[in-house]
Amino acid sequence: MRLFLYGILFSLVAQATQAQTQSTRVTISGYVREAASQEALIGVNVYLPGTSTGTTTNTYGFYSLTLPASDSLTLAFSFVGYGTVTRTIAFRRNTQLNATLTPGRELSEVQIRGARTDEKVSESPQMSQIDLPVAQIKKIPTLLGEKDVLKVLQLMPGVQKGSEGQTGIYVRGGGPDQNLIILDDAIVYNANHLFGFFSVFNGDALKSVELTKGGFPARYGGRLSSVIELNMKDGNREKLHGEGGIGLIASRLTLEGPLTKNKKGGSRSASFLVSGRRTYLDVVAAPLIRAQSDGQTQAGYYFYDLNAKANYDLGNKDKLYLSGYFGRDRFYVRDKEGGTNVGVSWGNATGTFRWNHLFTQKLFSNLSLIYSDYKFQIASDETSDGGQDNFLLRYNSGIRDVSLKYDVDFYPSPEHSVRIGLQSIYHRFTPSAVVLKNTDINQFKLEAEKIDVIESGIYVEDTWRPSNRWRINGGMRLSYFQQKQVGYLRPEPRLSAAYIIKPDLSVKGSYAIMNQYVHLLSNTGIGLPTDLWVPTTDRIKPQQSQQVALGIAKDFTNKGLTLTVEGYYKTMRNIINYKEGASFLLIDDPNSADNVRWEDNVTAGKGWSYGAEFLLQKKVGRFSGWAGYTLSWTQWQFAELNGGRPFYPRYDRRHDISLVGIYELSPRITLSATWVYGTGNALTVPVGRYNAYQPAMLLPSYANIPNYIQPLLQTRATVEDYGTEKNSFRAEAYHRMDFGIQFHKKKKRHERTWEFSFYNLYNRRNPFFYQLESVSQGQNKPPRTALFRYSVFPIVPAFSYNFKF
Structure with a gap:
């Protein structure tokens, strides 16, 4: 009987100790960096696998999580383009844990595999x-x-x-x-x-x-x-x-x-x-x-x-x-x-x-x-x-x-x-x-x-x-x-x-x-x-x-x-x-x-x-x-x-x-x-144009000059009529294709890349501005006025040589 009572007492003490441990909350924090350069990584997901508990690193790569103390804590670090890192530690007191991530691609001659990331846009409150x-x-x-x-x-x-x-x-x-x-x-x-x-x-x-x-x-x-x-x-x-x-x-x-x-x-x-x-x-x-x-x-x-x-x-x-x-x-x-x-x-x-x-x-x-x-x-x-x-x-x-x-x-x-x-x-x-x-x-x-x-x-x-x-x-x-x-x-x-x-x-x-x-x-x-x-x-x-x-x-x-x-x-x-x-x-x-x-x-x-x-x-x-x-x-x-x-x-x-x-x-x-x-x-854009006359010189009493003299003192100017509505004209639709190809080569001490690109691959003449122009209609016919479209960039090839060491 005494052993039974001791057993119950021991069980109650153990449960109380465990509850006390679970109620104690401690903090784990640190910095997440890239392994090769030690650059701080922004927006890394730091979380407990299999749960929704987690946070992200700030602009300086810092994170902090406050959790119930436990004998063992597993923490995962994931970021787009990098391999996920998992660390398991004893977590009984405040702990500083830094992590380094490496690019998650495995490159070989025949295969490139993308790194899996646990970052989910559906779980972020931020939109747009x-x-x-x-x-x-x-x-x-x-x-x-x-x-x-x-x-x-x-x-x-x-x-x-x-x-x-x-x-x-x-x-x-x-x-x-x-x-x-x-x-x-x-x-x-x-x-x-x-x-x-x-x-x-x-x-x-x-x-x-x-x-x-x-x-x-x-x-x-x-x-x-x-x-x-x-x-x-x-x-x-x-x-x-x-x-x-x-x-x-x-x-x-x-x-x-x-x-x-x-x-x-x-x-x-x-x-x-x-x-x-x-x-x-x-x-x-x-x-x-x-x-x-x-x-x-x-x-x-x-x-x-x-x-x-x-x-x-x-x-x-x-x-x-x-x-x-x-x-x-x-x-x-x-x-x-x-x-x-x-x-x-x-x-x-x-x-x-x-x-x-x-x-x-x-x-x-x-x-x-x-x-x-x-x-x-x-x-x-x-x-x-x-x-x-x-x-x-x-x-x-x-x-x-x-x-x-x-x-x-x-x-x-x-x-x-x-x-x-x-x-x-x-x-x-x-x-x-x-x-x-x-x-x-x-x-x-x-x-x-x-x-x-x-x-x-x-x-x-x-x-x-x-x-x-x-x-x-x-x-x-x-x-x-x-x-x-x-x-x-x-x-x-x-x-x-x-x-x-x-x-x-x-x-x-x-x-x-x-x-x-x-x-x-x-x-x-x-x-x-x-x-x-x-x-x-x-x-x-x-x-x-x-x-x-x-x-x-x-x-x-x-x-x-x-x-x-x-x-x-x-x-x-x-x-x-x-x-x-x-x-x-x-x-x-x-x-x-x-x-x-x-x-x-x-x-x-x-x-x-x-x-x-x-x-x-x-x-x-x-x-x-x-x-x-x-x-x-x-x-x-x-x-x-x-x-x-x-x-x-x-x-x-x-x-x-x-x-x-x-x-x-x-x-x-x-x-x-x-x-x-x-x-x-x-x-x-102008909807038309006409000729207007204005004084050739500044005369204070121009209005009192006889009508038959006034034309001799005037010059003709072309005036464009823009109508009454602002931005009422729609330019033609804009569309364009660009294409590029990069050739990489890794050498012992450096990497070089040749790049060739084509802007506006199919030579689309996209509108840059519009202007009225006079178009000849032949002898004995007055010129007609037409709206012309002007473009600036046809197909534009380019190349560059890039290097890293």
């Missing part, structure tokens, strides 16, 4: 978000062989393309100014080279690219339509590595490696990255220009990029990052005989200093100091034979930011992942600054007043798993704007949710309010450097959008496919546009009797956009790519444009299709192709 692997971007054929992040994003549903070959991004009815483009936390205001034909982002320097079109998390603010977040590589921590390429118009080189190696058992290490790119159009064209001008004229154009980054681990709790981007475009003409020098230049400079600090295993913070500067300049000089300046013109515009950003990630439990942060940006705008000197009229100098404003935001968001079926991301952002004449304080609620119907299938919805306090004035809408950034003022209100979206998400896990179908409706208020006939060459003269300011040249209105998007995507495997389709409608309405009636903006497209395929024929040969189709642009 697209993550593009940089390795996939490098395989897609583009114009002149220059790999371009923004042009690849144009191939996604919901993203409309600009004109032929342009990098313009128009997301769900929004303009190019409504995209928040950030590189290592720094805002890039003009992301274009070569007047919009290439972007400023060198793919060799990038680690990740992510596009968010709706359902914005609360940590993002300041734009209406999209967030394009790019992160630069940290630099290889293990060994010196380089890659580069030589193409038709530009060459590039990237070097990365350790500054100090992590000694065995130590926790300190440092690495660097330097990446540069430059065109040589000016070098190639210079001999031809000099030959045609007898050596009297020099002209050219070039652009360059420079990315640099350094990082240093101070230990397990502190990490420092310093990164920057510098780029410039320059076009110039020098006429020695005429004494004329003309130049146009524009460029960006950014710098970011970041400090990561781990307070506890549940609390991660990042402090960022950020600098961003965009400038546009026109210079024209004329000198006399004596060397004196007869005429001098300087035109400048730009925007400069200095900002402070602080973010905290808190992981209280597997059900909650909380983010809190704030950011304050000090903007300095130069809408237009003109310096003019003319010796004939003595000297005239005028500089526009610089405008200083403060834009701030504070946010909190929580990714919550209330049950096995629900995934919710909810948050609130409070934005604040202060200019000397006016101030705004506006709340911005955000909500995204997913309901998991069954494994691999979910229904999603989102709602977001966004405010935008900076505006872009554009005559063309294609992102030229003449576009002006201006702030909200007492006369120009902030832009605001509301967007709601619903959709379904499906994972075909055994095939590596994901399918998303979304419908959205978005409204936009206080969007601005130039008035008819207004120009970017503004002169704000405070001494003028009219006191004309840039606000007098713009008009405010509203817009709305709605549609549906379809995306079937495969990121890894021997065959990868996607198929996307967009059905959409966008309209704008301004009181002072089109008689106050709604009209379709230039890049409204009813149908937009993109097909992208990448096929690894063998370890040595990669084939890629894209095909795009889009409804034609909405344009305003």
Whole structure:
């Protein structure tokens, strides 16, 4: 009997001990890196196999999970394109567990197998978000062989393309100014080279690219339509590595490696990255220009990029990052005989200093100091034979930011992942600054007043798993704007949710309010450097959008496919546009009797956009790519444009299709192709033209001159009639196929790749612009007027040589 009682007592004590152990919750955290380079990996899935419990790594590769203590814990790490790693440990106290992942492809002469990944779009509360692997971007054929992040994003549903070959991004009815483009936390205001034909982002320097079109998390603010977040590589921590390429118009080189190696058992290490790119159009064209001008004229154009980054681990709790981007475009003409020098230049400079600090295993913070500067300049000089300046013109515009950003990630439990942060940006705008000197009229100098404003935001968001079926991301952002004449304080609620119907299938919805306090004035809408950034003022209100979206998400896990179908409706208020006939060459003269300011040249209105998007995507495997389709409608309405009636903006497209395929024929040969189709642009074209007469000279009493004398004092001018409706003409449909083939060869110390590509493979003459022309009808017949279509890019072959070591 006594033994029986002892047995019962022992059993109760054991059960109590086990319950106490299970009720004790401890934390496991760490960093996930790539095995070869020790680069931090963003968005890695960290989970308990066979359960829905898990989390993902943040921008710096950090994760944290708080779980019941146990004698044995199995944790899995999975990421697209990498092999899944499983670790089993004793889990009785707080534990730090770092993991390294290796690319999950097994290459052989006859077979390539894609890595399985447990990442499921159906289990994420976020919708309207697209993550593009940089390795996939490098395989897609583009114009002149220059790999371009923004042009690849144009191939996604919901993203409309600009004109032929342009990098313009128009997301769900929004303009190019409504995209928040950030590189290592720094805002890039003009992301274009070569007047919009290439972007400023060198793919060799990038680690990740992510596009968010709706359902914005609360940590993002300041734009209406999209967030394009790019992160630069940290630099290889293990060994010196380089890659580069030589193409038709530009060459590039990237070097990365350790500054100090992590000694065995130590926790300190440092690495660097330097990446540069430059065109040589000016070098190639210079001999031809000099030959045609007898050596009297020099002209050219070039652009360059420079990315640099350094990082240093101070230990397990502190990490420092310093990164920057510098780029410039320059076009110039020098006429020695005429004494004329003309130049146009524009460029960006950014710098970011970041400090990561781990307070506890549940609390991660990042402090960022950020600098961003965009400038546009026109210079024209004329000198006399004596060397004196007869005429001098300087035109400048730009925007400069200095900002402070602080973010905290808190992981209280597997059900909650909380983010809190704030950011304050000090903007300095130069809408237009003109310096003019003319010796004939003595000297005239005028500089526009610089405008200083403060834009701030504070946010909190929580990714919550209330049950096995629900995934919710909810948050609130409070934005604040202060200019000397006016101030705004506006709340911005955000909500995204997913309901998991069954494994691999979910229904999603989102709602977001966004405010935008900076505006872009554009005559063309294609992102030229003449576009002006201006702030909200007492006369120009902030832009605001509301967007709601619903959709379904499906994972075909055994095939590596994901399918998303979304419908959205978005409204936009206080969007601005130039008035008819207004120009970017503004002169704000405070001494003028009219006191004309840039606000007098713009008009405010509203817009709305709605549609549906379809995306079937495969990121890894021997065959990868996607198929996307967009059905959409966008309209704008301004009181002072089109008689106050709604009209379709230039890049409204009813149908937009993109097909992208990448096929690894063998370890040595990669084939890629894209095909795009889009409804034609909405344009305003002349419907006819006529002759009009105007005075040949300025005469104050012209109306009193006899009628038979007036024709002698008049000149004839041709006037084009544009009708009454704005953008009432539809251009022909746009479609094009691109094709590329890469030949790889691995040698003992390096790898080389020859690439050959064809832009517009079947030589489609897509419309670039339309113009009225006179067409002869033979003798004794008046010419007729016809509308002609002009194209710019026929089939364009390209080749490049790329290398790695």
